[in-house]
Amino acid sequence: MSQYLLSTYAVEGGVPGGPSSPEDMQAFMQRVITLEAEMDETDTFVFGGALHGSDAATVVDHADGAVVMTDGPFAESKEHIAGFYIINADDLDAALAWADKVAAATNHAIEVRPFRATGRVADHMPGA
Amino acid sequence: MVERVFREAYGQAVATLVRVFGDITLAEDAVQDAFVIAGDRWVRDGVPPNPAGWIITTARNRAIDVLRRSKRGDELQEQLARSADTLPDEDALDYGPMTDDRLRLIFTCCHPALRSEHQVALTLRLLGGLSVEEVARSFLVSEAAMAKRLVRAKYKIKAANIPYRVPAEADLPERLRSVLSVIYLIYNTGVDDPERAPLRREALRLARSVVEMMPDEPEAAGLLALMLLNESRVPARTSGGDLVLLRDQNRSKWDGEMIDEGHKIVRACIRRDRPGPYQLQAAIQAVHCDADSFEATDWPQIVTLYDHLFSFSPTPVVALNRAVAVGEVDGPEAALGMIDAIGPELDEYHLLHAARATMLRATGERAAARTAFERAVGLATSESDRRFLNRQIDELS
Numbered sequence: 001m002s003q004y005l006l007s008t009y010a011v012e013g014g015v016p017g018g019p020s021s022p023e024d025m026q027a028f029m030q031r032v033i034t035l036e037a038e039m040d041e042t043d044t045f046v047f048g049g050a051l052h053g054s055d056a057a058t059v060v061d062h063a064d065g066a067v068v069m070t071d072g073p074f075a076e077s078k079e080h081i082a083g084f085y086i087i088n089a090d091d092l093d094a095a096l097a098w099a100d101k102v103a104a105a106t107n108h109a110i111e112v113r114p115f116r117a118t119g120r121v122a123d124h125m126p127g128a
Numbered sequence: 129m130v131e132r133v134f135r136e137a138y139g140q141a142v143a144t145l146v147r148v149f150g151d152i153t154l155a156e157d158a159v160q161d162a163f164v165i166a167g168d169r170w171v172r173d174g175v176p177p178n179p180a181g182w183i184i185t186t187a188r189n190r191a192i193d194v195l196r197r198s199k200r201g202d203e204l205q206e207q208l209a210r211s212a213d214t215l216p217d218e219d220a221l222d223y224g225p226m227t228d229d230r231l232r233l234i235f236t237c238c239h240p241a242l243r244s245e246h247q248v249a250l251t252l253r254l255l256g257g258l259s260v261e262e263v264a265r266s267f268l269v270s271e272a273a274m275a276k277r278l279v280r281a282k283y284k285i286k287a288a289n290i291p292y293r294v295p296a297e298a299d300l301p302e303r304l305r306s307v308l309s310v311i312y313l314i315y316n317t318g319v320d321d322p323e324r325a326p327l328r329r330e331a332l333r334l335a336r337s338v339v340e341m342m343p344d345e346p347e348a349a350g351l352l353a354l355m356l357l358n359e360s361r362v363p364a365r366t367s368g369g370d371l372v373l374l375r376d377q378n379r380s381k382w383d384g385e386m387i388d389e390g391h392k393i394v395r396a397c398i399r400r401d402r403p404g405p406y407q408l409q410a411a412i413q414a415v416h417c418d419a420d421s422f423e424a425t426d427w428p429q430i431v432t433l434y435d436h437l438f439s440f441s442p443t444p445v446v447a448l449n450r451a452v453a454v455g456e457v458d459g460p461e462a463a464l465g466m467i468d469a470i471g472p473e474l475d476e477y478h479l480l481h482a483a484r485a486t487m488l489r490a491t492g493e494r495a496a497a498r499t500a501f502e503r504a505v506g507l508a509t510s511e512s513d514r515r516f517l518n519r520q521i522d523e524l525s
Contacts (some may be wrong), residue, residue, distance in 0.1 A: 001287045011495065054373075091289045091291040092239075092241060092288045092289050092290045093299070094289050094290065095288075112288075114287050114288045114289060116287065
């Protein structure tokens with residue numbers, strides 16, 4: 001069993017292909033609710049969420065014993081992560097099949113990225 | 129002897145060890161070590177009765193040594209338990225050219241999550257047993273760049289957990305397409321370059337094993353037939369290093385055995401009646417190979433086949449080839465109209481301008497033909513194409 005991050009991005013605050021009318025939004029929500037129920041039934045869903053825009057981000061660094069804060073996201077970019085799922089999947093093929101379902105439900109491209117490690121670092125120490 | 133066994137057994141050995149140990153790099157290194165050991169021992173003691181089985185067993189032992197030295201005890205026990213389960217006895221390793229392991233490996237190498245140039249490099253390296261240097265030379269990149277490419281591809285397979293198996297029925301058509309296109313790309317990379325001829329042989333060998341492993345997939349058979357029929361004409365395609373057009377080829381130089389085999393496959397595909405792009409391209413080549421002369425070619429049949437092909441692959445390149453065939457049936461004016469209609473889409477493609485030039489010359493418009501040939505020369509990528517096109521320009525002057 002592996003874990004994967006399925007993420008979607010926003011371009012300058014808006015999600016391309018996102019719902020544009022209340023009816024669209026209704027249908028969009030219904031598709032996502034159905035999909036998430038399917039994820040739950042198959043023990044696929046680990047966590048997920050939609051993020052506020054990158055305007056709401058703050059970068060915190062710790063240099064020379066002091067906190068340094070910067071308004072804005074890490075990278076100057078038009079595209080920022082807008083939402084994500086973390087899923088369990090047997091292998092990449094299974095993860096890609098879920099990504100395809102998410103892409104169909106949200107009408108938006110999904111990046112699939114494997115986790116190198118998940119959970120607490122202590123869990124990965126020898127003798128854990 | 130080691131060399132011959134190497135070609136035949138390398139991919140099989142790597143594929144089996146990947147299944148047993150679940151790690152491509154470990155498998156590759158162990159198989160290479162086994163061939164080095166074979167190089168010494170077979171000279172001294174003679175070749176064992178089952179050389180491929182010997183390589184696999186020796187590589188397996190090497191891999192276990194490596195694991196023992198590098199892994200913690202419990203992980204090793206787990207690996208060994210798995211390998212004892214899955215690795216057959218040496219006697220049972222009845223080596224054949226087509227096994228499930230090789231099929232699994234080719235589907236992993238050609239996984240659509242890998243970029244095309246990585247798919248090709250992995251396939252040649254792991255299944256074809258080409259050295260990194262040979263793969264690099266085939267694709268005109270430095271050995272260091274190719275080594276990096278292979279490392280990245282193997283990293284992704286491991287990190288993303290790309291599965292090592294034949295895809296499920298539902299995914300098979302799309303996944304097989306990816307495998308077939310890698311094989312055809314390998315073949316075409318070896319076209320018109322004597323230095324890279326081994327790539328064509330490797331592509332034929334890979335296609336043959338896919339057909340043997342998946343006899344119910346007509347497109348795999350179609351690709352094999354297409355490459356056989358193309359390959360049959362190679363001896364007549366050049367003369368003193370210069371390109372010879374189909375029209376001018378000495379057909380007695382064509383390889384009759386390959387044509388027979390290609391025709392046989394095409395007929396079987398027609399009987400099966402599950403057409404696809406490779407089968408249709410093979411059928412078109414079969415019609416060409418059937419004709420005793422260019423004039424005797426059944427051009428209406430070729431146009432019909434291109435129509436059918438266009439319904440599967442509505443690309444401007446197919447439309448261009450169809451237009452050229454129409455030129456043989458209805459004359460160059462008809463072809464010119466079609467070529468001009470595709471023109472904007474293929475403006476950077478030298479063969480469009482070469483075809484246009486040929487049709488203009490046939491209608492007597494020598495100056496316009498010359499201009500079009502000049503445009504084609506400027507866009508051509510191979511030296512033999514440029515030489516051929518320049519000869520046409522000289523003859524029009």
